[in-house]
Amino acid sequence: MDRPNIILDIAERRMRQAGYNAVSYRDIASEIGIKSASLHYHFPKKEDLGVALVQRYSENFFAAVKQNTSELKTPQDKIKAFASIFNSELKDQNLVCLCAVLGAEAAGLPEGVTHEVKSFFDRNVLWLTAQYEAYGHADPVSKAKITLSLLEGAMMISAVNDDNSIFDAAVSSIL
Amino acid sequence: MDRPNIILDIAERRMRQAGYNAVSYRDIASEIGIKSASLHYHFPKKEDLGVALVQRYSENFFAAVKQNTSELKTPQDKIKAFASIFNSELKDQNLVCLCAVLGAEAAGLPEGVTHEVKSFFDRNVLWLTAQYEAYGHADPVSKAKITLSLLEGAMMISAVNDDNSIFDAAVSSIL
DNA sequence: AGATATCTATCTACTACTAGATAGATTGGC
DNA sequence: GCCAATCTATCTAGTAGTAGATAGATATCT
Numbered sequence: 251m252d253r254p255n256i257i258l259d260i261a262e263r264r265m266r267q268a269g270y271n272a273v274s275y276r277d278i279a280s281e282i283g284i285k286s287a288s289l290h291y292h293f294p295k296k297e298d299l300g301v302a303l304v305q306r307y308s309e310n311f312f313a314a315v316k317q318n319t320s321e322l323k324t325p326q327d328k329i330k331a332f333a334s335i336f337n338s339e340l341k342d343q344n345l346v347c348l349c350a351v352l353g354a355e356a357a358g359l360p361e362g363v364t365h366e367v368k369s370f371f372d373r374n375v376l377w378l379t380a381q382y383e384a385y386g387h388a389d390p391v392s393k394a395k396i397t398l399s400l401l402e403g404a405m406m407i408s409a410v411n412d413d414n415s416i417f418d419a420a421v422s423s424i425l
Numbered sequence: 426m427d428r429p430n431i432i433l434d435i436a437e438r439r440m441r442q443a444g445y446n447a448v449s450y451r452d453i454a455s456e457i458g459i460k461s462a463s464l465h466y467h468f469p470k471k472e473d474l475g476v477a478l479v480q481r482y483s484e485n486f487f488a489a490v491k492q493n494t495s496e497l498k499t500p501q502d503k504i505k506a507f508a509s510i511f512n513s514e515l516k517d518q519n520l521v522c523l524c525a526v527l528g529a530e531a532a533g534l535p536e537g538v539t540h541e542v543k544s545f546f547d548r549n550v551l552w553l554t555a556q557y558e559a560y561g562h563a564d565p566v567s568k569a570k571i572t573l574s575l576l577e578g579a580m581m582i583s584a585v586n587d588d589n590s591i592f593d594a595a596v597s598s599i600l
Numbered sequence: 601a602g603a604t605a606t607c608t609a610t611c612t613a614c615t616a617c618t619a620g621a622t623a624g625a626t627t628g629g630c
Numbered sequence: 631g632c633c634a635a636t637c638t639a640t641c642t643a644g645t646a647g648t649a650g651a652t653a654g655a656t657a658t659c660t
Contacts (some may be wrong), residue, residue: 271443351529400575400580423571
């Protein structure tokens with residue numbers, strides 16, 4: 251894999267565990283085995299790293315959504331598949347959605363990072379809205395926001411308690 | 426007000442905006458107009474401050490729950506009142522639940538702080554479970570966890586988008 | 601030669617935290 | 631009432647360590 255993606259992998263894991271400010275160039279560099287100064291070659295400012303990280307996360311996520319839902323027929327099945335993308339990393343690595351973590355710290359993040367987090371949520375609401383529209387829901391936009399809120403909140407609480415059943419219960423309650 | 430509570434007020438506001446690691450003794454001290462060393466007299470370690478903060482938050486929250494629900498009859502009304510405690514600070518200060526923020530960073534927090542965050546969630550689930558039991562819900566514990574997840578998630582997303590209607594929609598969907 | 605990626609070495613600013621002193625208020629013994 | 635002891639809350643001055651960031655040299659590959 252190329253260096254930028256190796257850097258982002260490490261940054262992503264750490265940020266999803268402990269937040270933006272808990273991740274340092276020094277820590278990332280020492281895990282790779284290079285000097286922290288070298289990281290600034292790839293990501294001059296920490297904000298650049300944060301922005302790239304959320305962008306990559308968002309693109310990977312929606313690539314997975316596309317792949318895992320393309321052969322499904324009903325909106326219900328698609329939404330379950332959508333939720334199970336979040337679930338896979340939660341259950342075997344106890345990792346919450348990157349944007350759930352960054353969203354919680356949003357008021358203290360560099361502007362560019364906060365903007366990307368918002369964009370991720372927007373894209374999620376858009377995708378979910380389309381499903382609820384297809385399902386014939388009365389207010390698909392509100393329902394989409396509610397579903398996203400539930401999933402993000404359930405991930406966070408599941409991770410804190412290291413108890414995946416909370417997320418499972420949340421998914422079962424959707425629709 | 427006494428000094429410890431003044432310190433905790435400032436720490437609470439900042440932590441609910443930007444997270445645990447974004448709050449420094451220096452910043453708190455300079456806002457009060459004393460030296461950071463003086464803060465260590467009241468809270469020797471940052472973990473002590475974090476623990477005291479979550480404990481105070483939890484106690485204040487459940488005092489408000491008790492006060493705002495004591496004269497209400499139905500579990501539905503009580504749960505709405507419960508949600509509106511979260512909502513009041515969200516809508517006029519854009520402040521998320523302290524434990525939603527700290528929960529997102531839980532894996533990187535001092536052990537004592539994480540423990541208090543868990544306790545807060547436990548207490549919430551307990552309280553909500555009692556309401557759903559009174560309501561005759563089939564699985565009151567799961568329902569309680571789902572409701573808490575929804576509220577915490579909706580607060581976070583509402584704050585990021587500075588759009589209170591997301592939280593309102595979430596509250597309307599409960600029960 | 602040029603581009604890519606890393607290095608060394610350094611900087612400034614900030615982090616939590618501590619030691620030891622001080623001023624002022626409070627408490628208890630005689 | 632007076633004195634000594636203690637407590638409260640702050641200060642100055644400092645520790646060691648970490649933060650993100652930069653300049654400029656070096657190595658490697660095409």
